[in-house]
Amino acid sequence: xxxxxxxxxxxxxxxxxxxxxxxxxxxxxxxxxxxxxxxxxxxxxxxxxxxxxxxxxxxxxxxxxxxxxxxxxxxxxxxxxxxxxxxxxxxxxxxxxxxxxxxxxxxxxxxxxxxxxxxxxxxxxxxxxxxxxxxxxxxxxxxxxxxxxxxxxxxxxxxxxxxxxxxxxxxxxxxxxxxxxxxxxxxxxxxxxxxxxxxxxxxxxxxxxxxxxxxxxxxxxxxxxxxxxxxxxxxxxxxxxxxxxxxxxxxxxxxxxxxxxxxxxxxxxxxxxxxxxxxxxxxxxxxxxxxxxxxxxxxxxxxxxxxxxxxxxxxxxxxxxxxxxxxxxxxxxxxxxxxxxxxxxxxxxxxxxxxxxxxxxxxxxxxxxxxxxxxxxxxxxxxxxxxxxxxxxxxxxxxxxxxxxxxxxxxxxxxxxxxxxxxxxxxxxxxxxxxxxxxxxxxxxxxxxxxxxxxxxxxxxxxxxxxxxxxxxxxxxxxxxxxx
Numbered sequence: 243x244x245x246x247x248x249x250x251x252x253x254x255x256x257x258x259x260x261x262x263x264x265x266x267x268x269x270x271x272x273x274x275x276x277x278x279x280x281x282x283x284x285x286x287x288x289x290x291x292x293x294x295x296x297x298x299x300x301x302x303x304x305x306x307x308x309x310x311x312x313x314x315x316x317x318x319x320x321x322x323x324x325x326x327x328x329x330x331x332x333x334x335x336x337x338x339x340x341x342x343x344x345x346x347x348x349x350x351x352x353x354x355x356x357x358x359x360x361x362x363x364x365x366x367x368x369x370x371x372x373x374x375x376x377x378x379x380x381x382x383x384x385x386x387x388x389x390x391x392x393x394x395x396x397x398x399x400x401x402x403x404x405x406x407x408x409x410x411x412x413x414x415x416x417x418x419x420x421x422x423x424x425x426x427x428x429x430x431x432x433x434x435x436x437x438x439x440x441x442x443x444x445x446x447x448x449x450x451x452x453x454x455x456x457x458x459x460x461x462x463x464x465x466x467x468x469x470x471x472x473x474x475x476x477x478x479x480x481x482x483x484x485x486x487x488x489x490x491x492x493x494x495x496x497x498x499x500x501x502x503x504x505x506x507x508x509x510x511x512x513x514x515x516x517x518x519x520x521x522x523x524x525x526x527x528x529x530x531x532x533x534x535x536x537x538x539x540x541x542x543x544x545x546x547x548x549x550x551x552x553x554x555x556x557x558x559x560x561x562x563x564x565x566x567x568x569x570x571x572x573x574x575x576x577x578x579x580x581x582x583x584x585x586x587x588x589x590x591x592x593x594x595x596x597x598x599x600x601x602x603x604x605x606x607x608x609x610x611x612x613x614x615x616x617x618x619x620x621x622x623x624x625x626x627x628x629x630x631x632x633x634x635x636x637x638x639x640x641x642x643x644x645x646x647x648x649x650x651x652x653x654x655x656x657x658x659x660x661x662x663x664x665x666x667x668x669x670x671x672x673x674x675x676x677x678x679x680x681x682x683x684x685x686x687x688x689x690x691x692x693x694x695x696x697x698x699x700x701x702x703x704x705x706x707x708x709x710x711x712x713x714x715x716x717x718x719x720x721x722x723x724x725x726x
Contacts, residue, residue: 247498247499248496248497248498248503249301249434249498250385250494250496251302251303251384251385251387251389251494251495251497252298252302252492252493252495253304253437253459253461253491254291254294254302254304254305254491254493255304255307255491255493256304256305256310256490257306257307257462257463257464257484258307258463258464258466258483258484258485258486258581258582259282259284259309259310259313259485259486260310260312260313260314260341260485260487260582261310261311261313261314261316261322261324262282262283262313262487262584263283263314263316263328263526263529263530264283264284264285264526264530265282265283265286266281266282266486266488266598267280267584267585267586268280268281268282268486268488268584268585269551276547276551278585278587280514281486281488281489281512281513282486282487282488282514283514283526284487284526285518285520285522285526286512286513286514286517286518286519287490287512288522289516289517289519290512290516291490292519294492298494299385300384300385302384303335303382303384303389303437304334304335305334305335305336305337305391305437306329306334306336306337306338307337307338307461307464308338308339308340308341308342308395308441308464309339309340309341309342309463309485309582310325310329310339310342311325311339311341311342311345311350311353312341312342312344312345312601313582313601314594314598315533315537315594315598316529316530316532318344318602321345321353322342322345322349324529325529326356326357327525327529328526328529330357331525332522335380335382335391336359336361336382336391336393336439337357337359337360337361337439338361338394338395338440338463339361339363339396340399340464343403343407343408344407346406346407347407347409347411348409354376360376360377360380361393362376362380362391362393362439363375363378363393363416364378364394364416364420365394365395365414365415365416366413367411367412367413367414368410369410369411370410375411376395378423379391379392379393379423381427381431381433387435388431388432388433388435389433389434389436390424390433390435390436390437391439392420392424392427392436392437392438392439392457393440394416394438394440394441394442395413395441396442397414397442397446398413398636400412401636402636402684403684404682404683415442415446415450416440416442416450417453417454420438420450421454421456424436424454424455424457425456434500435458435459435495435497435500435502436456436457436459437458437459437460437461438457438459438461440460440462440463440464442462442463442464443462443463443464443465443632444462444464444465444482445632446633447460447462447480448632449631449633451475451476451478451480455476458477458479458502459478459479459480459481459493459495459502460475460479460481461482462481462482465482465581466482466581466582467482467484468484468489468509469481469483469491469509470509471507472505479502479505479507481509484509486582486584487512488511488512489509489512490509491508491510492508492510493505493506493507494506494507537593537597538593539593540591540592541592541593541596541705541706542590542706542709542712542713542715543590543713543715544591544715545714546715546717547585547586547587547588548586548599548717549585549586550581550582550583550639551585553579553627553639553640554639554640554722554723555640555642555720555723556639556642556719557717557718557719558599558717559577559580559642560642560644560717560718561599561705561708561715562577562599562600562642562701562704562705563575563576563577563642563643565701565704565707565709566606566680566704567644567645568711569606569679569697569699570608570697572645572677572679573645573676573677574616574643574645574646574665574676574678575645575680576641576679576680577642577680577684577685578637578682579623579627579641580638581638581639583598583600591715593706596705596706597702599705600681600701600702602682603700603701603702604681604682605681605697605698605701606679606681606696606697606699606700606703606704607681607685607695607696607697608677608678608693608694608695608697609678609680609690609691609695610675610677610678610692610693611675611676611691612672612674612675612676613671613672613674614672614673615690616646616663616676616690617663617670617672618690619641619687620641620643620660620663621657621660623637623640623641624640624650624652624659624660625656625659627639628652628659629656637684641684644720644722646663646665646670646722647663647664647720647721647722647723647724648660648662648663648722648723648724649661649662649724649726650723650724650726651725651726675692678691
């Protein structure tokens with residue numbers, strides 16, 4: 243609301259909700275240990291946003307940075323369609339994307355057409371026409387302000403993910419496209435503010451913002467940062483809101499003459515005690531109903547708290563890799579360093595928990611990998627995780643492994659981080675081949691290994707069988723990667 247040429251605007255951000263429809267366990271650090279409590283759910287998020295809209299007298303933008311239509315069984319089983327009524331009920335203004343492309347660009351375009359708000363990406367191109375697939379920006383008028391919203395999708399989709407994710411399209415960083423869009427929005431469209439809706443990840447966004455001026459607010463996604471305080475990069479305010487829908491961010495701005503003169507920020511936990519919005523709660527109930535009985539089946543129990551919240555090794559992935567090793571008899575096991583996957587607390591494990599670990603349920607695969615290839619693969623992964631050039635950071639956490647121990651220097655340059663690798667108590671030999679099992683091409687990229695084979699069992703099958711043989715489950719850290 244303008245007063246003496248000033249205007250107020252509230253921006254609400256969600257990112258990386260990964261299709262977590264309802265409340266789930268979430269991890270919080272406390273002193274030297276983790277604690278768990280329930281959080282999240284779109285109906286509770288709707289309650290929070292409704293309250294914020296009332297407090298801001300409608301001068302509110304609600305934006306989503308993506309990783310929204312994929313991550314849980316009901317979403318994957320319907321190729322994201324189960325999410326559409328819920329998302330359309332939230333009153334979102336725009337989004338960008340990453341895992342949405344897992345269904346293939348053609349299916350994702352169907353989902354985009356079903357949304358009642360725009361998908362924005364200045365960096366996704368059609369291979370045949372070289373034209374942008376999605377609109378790069380949108381303009382919203384809120385509370386007397388003209389706001390330019392620019393989207394950047396994750397740029398790693400055609401670089402590190404399965405080829406089906408990027409069939410017929412390609413991705414740029416989006417950096418070079420930004421300055422002309424910013425200039426056009428300022429000079430021709432006369433916007434008061436520019437908001438970037440990004441899924442590049444915090445490190446990449448911080449580098450990009452140091453190179454490209456003119457963005458007032460960056461809504462950051464991909465890296466699951468819980469930013470309890472906004473980060474200033476020059477004059478740009480950067481916020482990010484955790485993952486799994488366990489948090490929303492609220493940013494209240496005071497704007498005068500196209501300049502932010504004051505702001506307040508709050509990272510809001512979506513507490514389980516919040517009363518769900520009844521309309522959204524009913525939509526969530528309808529979306530989950532076809533799968534409820536199946537997913538509630540108890541398939542085992544665990545004495546280890548399973549989570550994916552640590553960079554070098556996780557208990558959740560140790561469980562999955564233990565199951566792969568037992569299923570195949572291999573020496574080594576690998577999977578991608580995924581960040582998503584709600585924690586599982588000690589006690590019963592349901593089928594839903596297993597699908598939250600790996601919703602794609604890929605086949606269990608095997609290969610033979612040489613010591614030299616193993617070293618190269620892990621060096622490549624460490625660079626993609628810890629590169630001092632943020633633009634070369636290309637994924638999640640460190641590749642998940644079992645059956646080996648890696649001693650490495652985080653701070654060393656690319657190709658020189660690993661000091662020693664052991665398989666059991668023996669140092670690896672460059673020309674020796676090791677039997678390995680993995681899930682998805684990200685576990686062991688196709689350029690590594692020989693005699694690759696997909697086995698008849700899938701990841702969920704292997705985990706279910708392992709749980710039946712190990713009750714309760716134990717999957718404690720093993721010191722797979724040790725920073726020295």
